[in-house]
Amino acid sequence: MSENPRNADHPIEQVFLDRWSPRAFTGESIPEALLFSFFEAARWAPSSYNSQPWRFLYATRDNAHWDKFLGLLNEFNQSWAKTASALVFVVSEKTMVVSGKDAKIPARSHSFDAGAAWAYLALQATYLGWSTHGMAGIDHDRIRVELNVPEDFYVEAGIAIGKRGDKTSLPEALQAREAPSPRKPVAEIAFSGGF
Numbered sequence: 001m002s003e004n005p006r007n008a009d010h011p012i013e014q015v016f017l018d019r020w021s022p023r024a025f026t027g028e029s030i031p032e033a034l035l036f037s038f039f040e041a042a043r044w045a046p047s048s049y050n051s052q053p054w055r056f057l058y059a060t061r062d063n064a065h066w067d068k069f070l071g072l073l074n075e076f077n078q079s080w081a082k083t084a085s086a087l088v089f090v091v092s093e094k095t096m097v098v099s100g101k102d103a104k105i106p107a108r109s110h111s112f113d114a115g116a117a118w119a120y121l122a123l124q125a126t127y128l129g130w131s132t133h134g135m136a137g138i139d140h141d142r143i144r145v146e147l148n149v150p151e152d153f154y155v156e157a158g159i160a161i162g163k164r165g166d167k168t169s170l171p172e173a174l175q176a177r178e179a180p181s182p183r184k185p186v187a188e189i190a191f192s193g194g195f
Contacts, residue, residue, distance in 0.1 A: 006180050019126040020180035021133040023080040024170050025162030029062045030085035034128065038161070041124030047113035051096035054117040057147050058088045068146060073158060074137035080170060081135070084160035089143055090114055091153045104152075114156050125161060133160045 006017040039056055047053060059065035061084065069087040070078055081087065092114035095104040107113075122132045135158040143155050167178035 004180050006182070009186060015123055015127050017180075019122055020131075022131050022164050022167075022178060023133060023160075023174055024165040024167045024178055025080075025083040025085065025131070025160070026165040027061070027083040028085060028163055030060055030130070030161065032060065034130075035060065035086055035161070037128065038121045038124050038130075042117040042121040045113070045117040045120045047116070048107065048109040049096060049098050051093070051107055051110075051113070052117075053093040053096065053107055053110040054114040055091045055093070055153065056088050056121075057091065057143075057149075058086055060086045072139050072143050072146065073135065074139070077135050077137045077158070077160075080174065081133075081160040083162065083165060083169065084133075085130075085162040086160075088159040088161065089138065089147065090118055090156040090159065091143075091149050092156055093153050095152050110154065111156060118157070118159065121159070129163070131162060131164045134158070135160065 004018060004020075006020075008017060035058065042054065042056065043052070045052075045054070059069035066087070069089070070082060072089070073081055073087070092107075092110040094107055094110050096107040096110075097104055118134065122134075125132045138155070138158040140155045143149060149155060167175045170178060
Protein backbone atom coordinates (compact mmCIF):
# COMPACT_ATOMS: atom_id res chain seq x y z
CA MET A 1 0.00 0.00 0.00
CA SER A 2 1.37 3.39 -0.99
CA GLU A 3 1.58 6.56 1.02
CA ASN A 4 -1.33 8.96 0.60
CA PRO A 5 -0.21 11.66 -1.87
CA ARG A 6 -3.15 13.97 -1.12
CA ASN A 7 -2.56 17.49 0.16
CA ALA A 8 -5.22 20.07 0.98
CA ASP A 9 -4.93 23.62 -0.34
CA HIS A 10 -6.87 24.93 2.68
CA PRO A 11 -6.91 23.68 6.31
CA ILE A 12 -9.09 20.59 6.85
CA GLU A 13 -9.09 17.57 9.15
CA GLN A 14 -6.84 14.68 8.05
CA VAL A 15 -9.76 12.21 7.86
CA PHE A 16 -10.98 13.98 4.69
CA LEU A 17 -7.67 13.30 2.95
CA ASP A 18 -7.43 9.74 4.28
CA ARG A 19 -10.87 8.77 2.94
CA TRP A 20 -10.67 7.24 -0.53
CA SER A 21 -12.34 4.36 -2.36
CA PRO A 22 -10.16 1.26 -2.62
CA ARG A 23 -11.26 -1.92 -4.36
CA ALA A 24 -8.83 -4.32 -2.69
CA PHE A 25 -10.19 -5.66 0.59
CA THR A 26 -8.92 -8.34 2.97
CA GLY A 27 -12.14 -10.35 3.04
CA GLU A 28 -12.31 -10.38 6.83
CA SER A 29 -15.57 -10.30 8.76
CA ILE A 30 -16.84 -7.08 10.28
CA PRO A 31 -18.46 -7.14 13.71
CA GLU A 32 -22.06 -5.94 13.49
CA ALA A 33 -21.45 -3.53 16.40
CA LEU A 34 -18.72 -1.82 14.36
CA LEU A 35 -20.94 -1.65 11.27
CA PHE A 36 -23.62 -0.09 13.42
CA SER A 37 -21.11 2.56 14.49
CA PHE A 38 -20.94 3.57 10.82
CA PHE A 39 -24.74 3.65 10.60
CA GLU A 40 -24.85 5.66 13.83
CA ALA A 41 -22.62 8.33 12.29
CA ALA A 42 -24.89 8.42 9.22
CA ARG A 43 -27.91 8.87 11.47
CA TRP A 44 -26.60 12.29 12.53
CA ALA A 45 -26.35 13.73 9.00
CA PRO A 46 -28.40 16.85 8.23
CA SER A 47 -31.62 16.59 6.26
CA SER A 48 -34.44 18.81 5.05
CA TYR A 49 -37.00 19.29 7.85
CA ASN A 50 -35.04 16.61 9.74
CA SER A 51 -36.84 14.07 7.54
CA GLN A 52 -33.90 11.62 7.54
CA PRO A 53 -34.95 9.99 4.26
CA TRP A 54 -32.03 7.52 4.07
CA ARG A 55 -32.28 3.80 4.74
CA PHE A 56 -29.41 1.30 4.66
CA LEU A 57 -30.04 -2.28 3.54
CA TYR A 58 -27.02 -4.44 4.32
CA ALA A 59 -25.45 -7.88 4.29
CA THR A 60 -22.20 -8.95 5.90
CA ARG A 61 -20.03 -11.56 4.24
CA ASP A 62 -20.80 -14.13 6.92
CA ASN A 63 -24.60 -13.96 6.83
CA ALA A 64 -27.25 -15.61 4.68
CA HIS A 65 -27.91 -12.48 2.59
CA TRP A 66 -24.35 -12.05 1.24
CA ASP A 67 -24.74 -13.92 -2.07
CA LYS A 68 -28.01 -12.14 -2.87
CA PHE A 69 -26.47 -8.70 -2.20
CA LEU A 70 -23.32 -9.51 -4.20
CA GLY A 71 -25.51 -10.66 -7.10
CA LEU A 72 -27.23 -7.24 -7.17
CA LEU A 73 -23.97 -5.55 -8.25
CA ASN A 74 -22.95 -5.35 -11.88
CA GLU A 75 -20.38 -7.91 -13.04
CA PHE A 76 -17.44 -5.48 -12.79
CA ASN A 77 -18.24 -4.52 -9.19
CA GLN A 78 -18.82 -8.17 -8.25
CA SER A 79 -15.29 -8.97 -9.43
CA TRP A 80 -13.67 -6.91 -6.67
CA ALA A 81 -16.45 -6.37 -4.07
CA LYS A 82 -16.55 -10.11 -3.37
CA THR A 83 -13.73 -9.53 -0.84
CA ALA A 84 -15.56 -6.75 1.04
CA SER A 85 -16.75 -7.29 4.59
CA ALA A 86 -20.20 -5.75 4.07
CA LEU A 87 -22.36 -4.62 1.18
CA VAL A 88 -24.88 -1.83 1.69
CA PHE A 89 -27.57 -0.37 -0.53
CA VAL A 90 -28.67 3.19 0.17
CA VAL A 91 -32.29 4.06 -0.55
CA SER A 92 -34.07 7.33 0.16
CA GLU A 93 -37.69 8.26 0.73
CA LYS A 94 -39.03 10.54 -2.01
CA THR A 95 -41.77 12.01 0.18
CA MET A 96 -41.93 13.45 3.68
CA VAL A 97 -44.38 14.84 6.21
CA VAL A 98 -43.51 18.38 7.29
CA SER A 99 -43.85 19.14 10.99
CA GLY A 100 -47.38 20.28 11.82
CA LYS A 101 -48.88 18.69 8.67
CA ASP A 102 -50.46 15.31 7.97
CA ALA A 103 -50.07 14.89 4.21
CA LYS A 104 -46.89 13.72 2.53
CA ILE A 105 -45.19 16.14 0.14
CA PRO A 106 -42.32 15.59 -2.31
CA ALA A 107 -38.94 15.51 -0.56
CA ARG A 108 -36.98 17.41 -3.19
CA SER A 109 -33.65 16.93 -1.41
CA HIS A 110 -33.97 13.21 -0.55
CA SER A 111 -30.96 12.24 -2.68
CA PHE A 112 -28.92 15.19 -1.40
CA ASP A 113 -29.75 14.23 2.19
CA ALA A 114 -28.95 10.54 1.60
CA GLY A 115 -25.61 11.64 0.14
CA ALA A 116 -24.85 13.51 3.35
CA ALA A 117 -25.61 10.36 5.36
CA TRP A 118 -23.39 8.24 3.12
CA ALA A 119 -20.57 10.79 3.57
CA TYR A 120 -20.89 10.60 7.36
CA LEU A 121 -20.80 6.79 7.16
CA ALA A 122 -17.68 6.88 4.97
CA LEU A 123 -15.88 9.31 7.26
CA GLN A 124 -16.70 7.28 10.39
CA ALA A 125 -15.41 4.13 8.70
CA THR A 126 -12.19 5.92 7.71
CA TYR A 127 -11.78 7.32 11.20
CA LEU A 128 -11.98 3.77 12.60
CA GLY A 129 -9.50 2.33 10.08
CA TRP A 130 -11.96 0.82 7.57
CA SER A 131 -12.58 1.69 3.94
CA THR A 132 -15.69 2.25 1.83
CA HIS A 133 -16.31 2.34 -1.90
CA GLY A 134 -19.53 3.79 -3.30
CA MET A 135 -20.97 2.09 -6.38
CA ALA A 136 -23.36 3.25 -9.08
CA GLY A 137 -23.02 -0.09 -10.90
CA ILE A 138 -25.93 -1.86 -9.23
CA ASP A 139 -29.15 -3.44 -10.49
CA HIS A 140 -31.67 -0.84 -9.33
CA ASP A 141 -34.74 -2.73 -10.53
CA ARG A 142 -33.77 -6.06 -8.96
CA ILE A 143 -32.81 -4.33 -5.70
CA ARG A 144 -36.28 -2.81 -5.54
CA VAL A 145 -37.95 -6.20 -6.06
CA GLU A 146 -35.61 -8.58 -4.22
CA LEU A 147 -35.10 -6.33 -1.19
CA ASN A 148 -38.75 -5.22 -0.99
CA VAL A 149 -38.01 -1.51 -1.42
CA PRO A 150 -41.29 0.45 -1.17
CA GLU A 151 -42.44 2.41 -4.23
CA ASP A 152 -41.92 5.81 -2.59
CA PHE A 153 -38.21 5.08 -2.04
CA TYR A 154 -35.46 5.67 -4.59
CA VAL A 155 -32.56 3.21 -4.91
CA GLU A 156 -29.50 5.47 -4.71
CA ALA A 157 -26.27 3.47 -4.70
CA GLY A 158 -24.29 0.60 -3.24
CA ILE A 159 -21.39 0.67 -0.78
CA ALA A 160 -18.67 -1.91 -0.24
CA ILE A 161 -17.06 -1.80 3.21
CA GLY A 162 -13.91 -3.57 4.30
CA LYS A 163 -10.36 -3.44 5.55
CA ARG A 164 -8.02 -2.27 2.82
CA GLY A 165 -6.20 -5.19 1.23
CA ASP A 166 -3.17 -5.64 -0.99
CA LYS A 167 -3.70 -4.24 -4.47
CA THR A 168 -1.96 -7.28 -6.00
CA SER A 169 -5.16 -9.21 -5.22
CA LEU A 170 -6.88 -7.19 -7.97
CA PRO A 171 -6.71 -7.78 -11.73
CA GLU A 172 -3.69 -6.01 -13.24
CA ALA A 173 -5.80 -3.29 -14.90
CA LEU A 174 -7.27 -2.31 -11.52
CA GLN A 175 -3.98 -2.38 -9.62
CA ALA A 176 -2.81 0.81 -11.33
CA ARG A 177 -6.00 2.58 -10.22
CA GLU A 178 -5.72 1.49 -6.57
CA ALA A 179 -4.63 4.81 -5.09
CA PRO A 180 -6.27 7.93 -3.69
CA SER A 181 -7.55 10.06 -6.58
CA PRO A 182 -6.86 13.79 -6.93
CA ARG A 183 -9.51 16.49 -6.65
CA LYS A 184 -10.28 19.65 -8.59
CA PRO A 185 -9.03 22.83 -6.90
CA VAL A 186 -11.56 24.87 -4.89
CA ALA A 187 -11.41 27.60 -7.56
CA GLU A 188 -13.06 25.14 -10.00
CA ILE A 189 -15.95 24.22 -7.69
CA ALA A 190 -16.83 27.34 -5.66
CA PHE A 191 -17.95 30.62 -7.27
CA SER A 192 -18.71 33.85 -5.44
CA GLY A 193 -21.91 35.54 -6.58
CA GLY A 194 -23.00 33.01 -9.23
CA PHE A 195 -21.70 30.56 -11.77
